[in-house]
Amino acid sequence: MELKLLDAQGQSASKVDALDTVFGREYNEPLVHQVVVAFQANARSGNRKQKNRAEVHHSTKKPWRQKGTGRARAGMTSSPLWRGGGRAFPNSPDENFSHKLNKKMYRAGVCSILSQLAREDRLAVVDEISVEAPKTKLLAQKLKDMGVGSALIITEGFDENLYLAARNLSDVLIVEPRYADPLSLVRFDRVLITRPALAKVQEMLG
Numbered sequence: 001m002e003l004k005l006l007d008a009q010g011q012s013a014s015k016v017d018a019l020d021t022v023f024g025r026e027y028n029e030p031l032v033h034q035v036v037v038a039f040q041a042n043a044r045s046g047n048r049k050q051k052n053r054a055e056v057h058h059s060t061k062k063p064w065r066q067k068g069t070g071r072a073r074a075g076m077t078s079s080p081l082w083r084g085g086g087r088a089f090p091n092s093p094d095e096n097f098s099h100k101l102n103k104k105m106y107r108a109g110v111c112s113i114l115s116q117l118a119r120e121d122r123l124a125v126v127d128e129i130s131v132e133a134p135k136t137k138l139l140a141q142k143l144k145d146m147g148v149g150s151a152l153i154i155t156e157g158f159d160e161n162l163y164l165a166a167r168n169l170s171d172v173l174i175v176e177p178r179y180a181d182p183l184s185l186v187r188f189d190r191v192l193i194t195r196p197a198l199a200k201v202q203e204m205l206g
Contacts, residue, residue: 004124006192010146016125018118018198019206025115028108035109035182038099046095053078053086106182107205113185114201123191125198129153134164143172150189154180156196177201 001024002015018024058078066073080088117123131138139162143151150171155162157176166172173184177200185191193201 001118003118003198004121006124006126006146008142008145010148012124016195016198019202022111022202022205023115023118023123025108025111027116027119028112031105031109032112032182032186035101035106035113036186038101038106039181039183041097041099044097046097047093048091048095049093050087050090052088052090053080056084056086058085110180110182110185111205113182114191114205117185117191122189123193126192126194128194129155129162129192130159131161131165134161136165136168139165139172140169148190148192152180152184152188152191154191154193154197154201156194156200177204 001018001020003018003023004012005014005016007013053076056078058076060076060078063074063077064071074082077085079085114123129142131142143149151173153162153166153172153174154177155174159174163174166174171188173188175184177197180201
């Protein structure tokens, strides 16, 4: 499998050899869907809370007598049937939203995404990407010169200048290979990966 190698102008300078087991897989849509949904579910904090009929602040007095009014019988205003009453099946903060996902399935899903990105020419390799100072303008101009808009940039290690320069760009994210999650891979239009980061990705997933 060969991936495009882009120069500073965003032109395809040459090709880079890559593992077929990582970048040459068939696209498995059900697996990719499962991996992305599991990633989102496992990121949920589960901090929502609703009150049941015992917790809402209402009187326990019977609103009206049982018979003879022509209205439906009612016991108390905290009933889930009443506006302002408690919920019948309230959400609790200790609710568990996590999905179990085997490591083998996760790796296969990420490889399937990377393979599809490569087939669609949305994934490319660069020798390196850096800025001289932590300024958003410098990175924005560099990406503009390369013809790249929304992009996930995977670098070998943490580059403070690059990270600070990208922090104000809503459609650009800088990550290390271990933090390249499936949601980010499908969210951005382009994925740029440096040569050293490519070797790390192949080592992790190959």
